[in-house]
Amino acid sequence: MLGPVELGRKARDAAACLAQAPAALRDRALEEMAAALEANVKPLLAANEKDLQQAAQSGRTDAFLERLTLTDKRVLSMAQGLRDVRALPDPLGRVLSGWTRPNGLFIEKRTVPLGVIGIIFESRPNVAADAAALCVKSGNACILRGGSDAIHSNTAIVSLLRGALEKAGLPADCVSLLEDTSREAARELMGLRESLDVLIPRGGASLIRSVVENAKVPVIETGAGNCHVYVHSGCNDFAMARRVIVNAKTQRPSVCNAAESLLVDEAIAEAFLPECIKELTALGVEIRGCEKTCALLGGLAVPASEEDFFTEYNDLILSVKIVSGLDEAIAHIRKYSTRHSEAILTNDRAAAERFLNEIDSAAVYVNASTRFTDGGEFGFGAEIGISTQKLHARGPMGLEQLTTYKYVIRGDGQVR
Amino acid sequence: MLGPVELGRKARDAAACLAQAPAALRDRALEEMAAALEANVKPLLAANEKDLQQAAQSGRTDAFLERLTLTDKRVLSMAQGLRDVRALPDPLGRVLSGWTRPNGLFIEKRTVPLGVIGIIFESRPNVAADAAALCVKSGNACILRGGSDAIHSNTAIVSLLRGALEKAGLPADCVSLLEDTSREAARELMGLRESLDVLIPRGGASLIRSVVENAKVPVIETGAGNCHVYVHSGCNDFAMARRVIVNAKTQRPSVCNAAESLLVDEAIAEAFLPECIKELTALGVEIRGCEKTCALLGGLAVPASEEDFFTEYNDLILSVKIVSGLDEAIAHIRKYSTRHSEAILTNDRAAAERFLNEIDSAAVYVNASTRFTDGGEFGFGAEIGISTQKLHARGPMGLEQLTTYKYVIRGDGQVR
Numbered sequence: 001m002l003g004p005v006e007l008g009r010k011a012r013d014a015a016a017c018l019a020q021a022p023a024a025l026r027d028r029a030l031e032e033m034a035a036a037l038e039a040n041v042k043p044l045l046a047a048n049e050k051d052l053q054q055a056a057q058s059g060r061t062d063a064f065l066e067r068l069t070l071t072d073k074r075v076l077s078m079a080q081g082l083r084d085v086r087a088l089p090d091p092l093g094r095v096l097s098g099w100t101r102p103n104g105l106f107i108e109k110r111t112v113p114l115g116v117i118g119i120i121f122e123s124r125p126n127v128a129a130d131a132a133a134l135c136v137k138s139g140n141a142c143i144l145r146g147g148s149d150a151i152h153s154n155t156a157i158v159s160l161l162r163g164a165l166e167k168a169g170l171p172a173d174c175v176s177l178l179e180d181t182s183r184e185a186a187r188e189l190m191g192l193r194e195s196l197d198v199l200i201p202r203g204g205a206s207l208i209r210s211v212v213e214n215a216k217v218p219v220i221e222t223g224a225g226n227c228h229v230y231v232h233s234g235c236n237d238f239a240m241a242r243r244v245i246v247n248a249k250t251q252r253p254s255v256c257n258a259a260e261s262l263l264v265d266e267a268i269a270e271a272f273l274p275e276c277i278k279e280l281t282a283l284g285v286e287i288r289g290c291e292k293t294c295a296l297l298g299g300l301a302v303p304a305s306e307e308d309f310f311t312e313y314n315d316l317i318l319s320v321k322i323v324s325g326l327d328e329a330i331a332h333i334r335k336y337s338t339r340h341s342e343a344i345l346t347n348d349r350a351a352a353e354r355f356l357n358e359i360d361s362a363a364v365y366v367n368a369s370t371r372f373t374d375g376g377e378f379g380f381g382a383e384i385g386i387s388t389q390k391l392h393a394r395g396p397m398g399l400e401q402l403t404t405y406k407y408v409i410r411g412d413g414q415v416r
Numbered sequence: 417m418l419g420p421v422e423l424g425r426k427a428r429d430a431a432a433c434l435a436q437a438p439a440a441l442r443d444r445a446l447e448e449m450a451a452a453l454e455a456n457v458k459p460l461l462a463a464n465e466k467d468l469q470q471a472a473q474s475g476r477t478d479a480f481l482e483r484l485t486l487t488d489k490r491v492l493s494m495a496q497g498l499r500d501v502r503a504l505p506d507p508l509g510r511v512l513s514g515w516t517r518p519n520g521l522f523i524e525k526r527t528v529p530l531g532v533i534g535i536i537f538e539s540r541p542n543v544a545a546d547a548a549a550l551c552v553k554s555g556n557a558c559i560l561r562g563g564s565d566a567i568h569s570n571t572a573i574v575s576l577l578r579g580a581l582e583k584a585g586l587p588a589d590c591v592s593l594l595e596d597t598s599r600e601a602a603r604e605l606m607g608l609r610e611s612l613d614v615l616i617p618r619g620g621a622s623l624i625r626s627v628v629e630n631a632k633v634p635v636i637e638t639g640a641g642n643c644h645v646y647v648h649s650g651c652n653d654f655a656m657a658r659r660v661i662v663n664a665k666t667q668r669p670s671v672c673n674a675a676e677s678l679l680v681d682e683a684i685a686e687a688f689l690p691e692c693i694k695e696l697t698a699l700g701v702e703i704r705g706c707e708k709t710c711a712l713l714g715g716l717a718v719p720a721s722e723e724d725f726f727t728e729y730n731d732l733i734l735s736v737k738i739v740s741g742l743d744e745a746i747a748h749i750r751k752y753s754t755r756h757s758e759a760i761l762t763n764d765r766a767a768a769e770r771f772l773n774e775i776d777s778a779a780v781y782v783n784a785s786t787r788f789t790d791g792g793e794f795g796f797g798a799e800i801g802i803s804t805q806k807l808h809a810r811g812p813m814g815l816e817q818l819t820t821y822k823y824v825i826r827g828d829g830q831v832r
Binding site: 020198352394 | 432436515521528609613614629632636653656659660662667750772777779780781783785787789794805806810820821825827828830
């Protein structure tokens with residue numbers, strides 16, 4: 001079992017080779033990776049069964065076990081995911097711009113891989129295959145570090161992927177797994193400045209906080225989404241507004257682009273809110289309201305604390321606040337939001353433009369559900385996560401966000 | 417004297433205002449800032465004099481005092497720098513791309529400011545004005561933290577800039593100075609996750625290491641340059657090669673894009689190296705050579721240690737290694753380089769292409785001096801630093817690299 005330092009060294013060498021591999025070779029590797037998963041459903045399920053038994057014994061919740069479980073269908077869908085990524089356009093070697101300087105130097109800015117990407121994730125084993133696919137396609141080596149609960153599943157998956165890489169003629173070390181799932185090893189990985197170019201945590205708030213606190217390599221923060229939907233007084237289509245709110249809150253409440261907080265203008269609160277809340281509570285949503293909301297809704301809402309407005313529930317709970325208008329809505333979102341996705345529902349064009357301009361989030365919507373903040377929905381084909389920081393990438397990160405650029409400069413003896 | 421937390425809070429509010437300020441208003445502020453410096457040369461020089469006296473008393477080197485010194489000419493050149501930045505195109509609100517999804521959602525990706533930028537720098541007071549100019553132009557608030565040696569100069573400069581911002585109708589807190597130059601305050605600034613969007617250290621290796629070790633906010637590393645020039649056996653213009661090497665090493669040895677290491681193919685070493693080294697030593701350059709180099713050059717070189725090849729001298733010293741060919745040159749650079757800038761000198765097109773592709777540095781050159789890795793030389797108009805990391809920005813960072821993007825999505829009630 002190799003430690004982070006050795007894995008890093010091998011990954012760096014593999015990355016140098018992978019960065020020079022033509023697109024056809026990277027695509028062949030992805031095809032081999034897909035075929036290897038398909039041909040080994042039984043051993044994968046057997047490995048997963050070991051994880052499931054251990055998790056059940058240690059009293060994990062049903063939701064946890066559900067995330068951890070592989071099935072025939074899930075394995076085949078992982079394989080399909082690899083083929084979907086293979087079918088995407090090559091993100092490497094694109095010339096972003098080029099120009100000639102007065103001294104005759106020709107400068108070209110072209111896309112290249114980041115290098116070695118560390119990915120720290122939790123209990124879903126499919127992340128191993130999904131992340132590896134995006135990294136191989138974009139010419140990056142990756143070091144995966146999954147949760148200890150999924151170690152048998154992850155080991156089995158990564159072992160198949162490595163075999164497939166070799167079969168295709170690429171180094172197995174393009175994809176590796178940190179099998180030591182201790183905290184010390186994770187911390188060592190986060191400090192691997194000589195080998196890692198970037199670290200992407202994929203998981204809950206506490207994982208991301210731990211990575212941000214401990215990492216010495218550049219990090220892309222992902223996934224914290226305290227998303228707001230704001231119904232502005234200029235909204236004249238309440239049915240549309242209810243549909244968007246119900247979708248944003250309930251269509252998949254566990255994910256980061258689900259709405260967690262509803263703001264409603266005072267001028268329309270009485271006309272709009274009761275019916276909307278009735279629809280939500282009928283779907284099992286608990287409402288935590290500000291004072292005015294509770295007064296208006298009576299038994300349908302419980303009082304929200306200050307902490308509620310900061311909370312990403314990832315559950316069928318919604319905080320609700322009645323605001324005096326656009327200014328208060330913008331100020332509220334500025335204070336409580338994680339800058340992931342926010343939506344205004346209105347037919348007032350000027351109000352919409354102000355919201356779009358002044359809300360400082362990765363994705364700002366007018367008259368649509370926050371659930372669209374997603375690589376697939378944006379048309380990126382796949383995503384490695386949704387960035388909530390501003391450096392490098394913001395919002396859904398597809399293949400393009402797994403590249404950087406280099407300047408290639410041609411001269412004939414120029415000096416300064 | 418405000419601490420980092422209060423400064424951060426004020427900067428965040430100012431940033432929200434500045435982000436909405438039209439280009440004309442930001443430009444007016446830059447003009448006022450330039451005028452304020454020009455109108456106050458005497459008080460600035462008086463403040464600088466206090467710093468110079470203290471630094472002289474504490475026995476600082478002449479080179480240090482030289483960097484710290486302001487003169488009439490330097491103040492006027494700072495003002496001119498502000499006007500040069502004002503004249504650059506507005507980097508904000510550019511639509512990078514836009515597309516309509518099959519469900520009718522229209523997605524637009526447009527440039528916005530990063531938000532609040534922390535800049536930690538050392539003894540050159542002109543950095544305060546230069547960095548503030550780039551931040552204001554790009555709609556970012558900044559918190560400056562200079563060295564304690566320059567505190568009187570920095571306080572005087574920033575106070576003038578803040579007055580000018582107010583005069584133009586923008587919040588003074590768009591630019592602020594952390595007057596507490598203690599380490600504790602610096603560390604607090606580096607952890608200011610609720611206010612700072614990015615931290616850019618500008619200075620020597622130890623400053624950058626300290627920021628990378630301590631920061632909890634995203635960092636852009638700048639400035640470490642162990643740059644290589646490689647003379648390939650296919651080079652048939654030795655005069656050109658000597659000219660480039662002499663320029664890269666001696667034209668300004670103290671900066672990060674100066675060459676620190678020379679690699680020469682064995683096949684041409686005898687024909688090329690002695691004359692080249694004679695030129696360099698005549699200009700005062702000390703040569704630290706590998707065994708073969710020393711054997712060839714005799715008294716002109718001293719033996720290089722392993723450490724020498726890792727070293728960014730920033731001085732008139734050059735490490736020299738004779739290599740067997742392109743493979744060894746690439747492997748050597750891969751091992752020792754800081755991935756800033758590297759050049760190959762050759763007339764062999766295939767060798768040049770391999771070098772350009774396989775060397776993983778921010779800027780790779782064929783037949784030109786590494787000294788061109790510079791925002792001005794690239795045509796960016798100005799630069800805030802030269803990034804040696806791969807996340808967000810690589811190489812010279814101009815106004816574009818001080819922006820991020822947001823997705824603006826317009827719908828008419830779309831749900832998933």
